Amino acid sequence: MTPEIMWKLLEIILIISLLIPIAATLVWVERRMIGIWQDRHGPNRVGPFGILQSLADLLKILGKEDWIPPFSDRLVFVLAPVIGAVCVLMSFAVIPFTADIGVSDLNIGLLFFLAMASLAVYSVVLAGWASNSKYALLGGMRAAAQTVSYEVFMGLSVMGVVLLTGTFNLRDIVLAQTDGWLIQSQFVGFSVFLIAGIAESHRLPFDLPEAETELTGGFHTEYSGLKFALFFLGEYLSVTLISAMSVVLFFGGWLMPAPLDTWLPPLVWFILKVLFFVFFFILLRTSLPRPRFDQLLAFGWQVMLPIALLNLLVTAALRLGGVL
Template sequence: MAYIEPLFPFIEMSVIILALVLIAAFLVWVERRMIGIWQDRLGPNRVGPGGVLQSVADLLKILGKDEFTPKFSDRFTFVLAPFIGAITVLMSFAVIPFSQSIGVSDLNIGLLFFLAMTSLAVYGVVLAGWSSRNKYALLGGMRAAAQTISYEVFMGLSMMGVVLLAGSFSLRDIVEAQQHGWFISSQWLGCLVFLVAGIAESHRLPFDLPEAETELTAGFHTEYSGLKFALFFLGEYLGVTLISAMTVILFFGGYLPPGFLADTLFAELPGIVWFIIKVLFFILFFILLRTSLPRPRFDQLLAFGWKVMLPLSLVNLLGTAILRLTGVLGGGNV
């Protein structure tokens, strides 16, 4: 055991990465199935019970595609770009506390690490658009850069109220600070801004402007196929899971059970179970948005960010600071 113990972090990390990849593949089926239900149609129902093996069929089809790289592209950057998108999102999960004892790393700057990784993820999309030497892909990459840079500002500001209340940038400390009440009760405005910014950061409908099919063919991944195309999809679904997990951690108590169930048998459930239930709720919320809302124009998206999201995030931060200093809101030592 003495020889195996140093390997425990690597084993835990490998298990978490494998689980995340499998979850991302499973979410492809969940999304298509749920959209089918909400739109009053069947959805995938041929491969396996209820179409549950549809993701496996899709994966085999993608792996069977030719690994085509256009001659006019910048070959090295073209191949590198999809790996940047997938790896940066996977690295963000290193600071996620899945339960009291499950998590790769408990950094005291975990929140800043999350912001850094989400900032780096945009390079994959931008480089994909630029290296493709395709006008539609280039426009998609430029949209992604402008969209991400804009909404990163509001995402960061929306989380500062939580930092003021918890007194720490550590995600585990933020969860533990919600022992006596979730932050959503006082940070509902910050939660709203964070969710909108998270949707924009993950390029999901209604903010999927970088890959708008009706305007840009497929946007930044127009020239991609095979495994490289699959990596972009992996990064997108991992991004949805990541934003859902961060929403749960920052505003909904993470792996902690709801307060009204504290004296019931449900409170005895492992923290990982509560965490998964909450994250699944927000993933379904992301999917429902895709079926419900139309896509805005790109100028409307940026105007909404700077004219609406920025003032709301500043009002939330200022209000939280005032209430914290006056003692109305409790929290850790900042």
């Protein structure tokens, strides 16, 4: 085995070993931030500032009975949460954390990310179908309609970035922002991408596939133990993934304008930018009400689609005219 392959394997193991604890930590961060936002304590019993609450929750959920309903399709029921977690983890393979840190430097990195986002919908659809439960099936159908719809707008929103940089390679897209971040010319595309990302990750206010007041728990109603933990892991990793992609595509990745670029290492700047968007995702949960499902789809097809197409058309015209 060559040193290069060994280094890549070490890089993969290191990134995965960091991502899973990050997802658990985000649970504590979310509860703590929402507590502050709503003028209450949040976790404050287990460990200093309740920081060990996530560990206690993890031990509890792993200690629960890993039950499989006798009326379910056993094989599909077990595979569904695995598919979701694997798709999200695979997406991190193309994220360039710095100029030198990143698992894969694919020429089609952006397309790979969109492909993994598309495959992740199979997880919730199969979970809803295999559970053989009305609530789970309704949640799975909602997830399919919501995810497939907003994938269209997500794909269109990043085409402006491709037009301006001339590449699908995420590292090259970051390097193309050396003279200025793409948020300056692609604010509309970024807005569409962020909204689509919220819908893709099933986060509030777009968590309709698992709306507790309507569907008990949606597609994961019948899940418990480790399999439920995999769904939980996938959701919080999706938040981190959308935040990282927003930074890479529109906010210069690890790059910072002078003299800020000399203040901290590139990896630290990248992490700080990602954390900003993660906090935005969390505080969004406390700020907006949940719409009806028909309103969500109508907003997508009647508002988001025309805006995404218009942004692409204007970007192409300005690019052709030499303005951008």
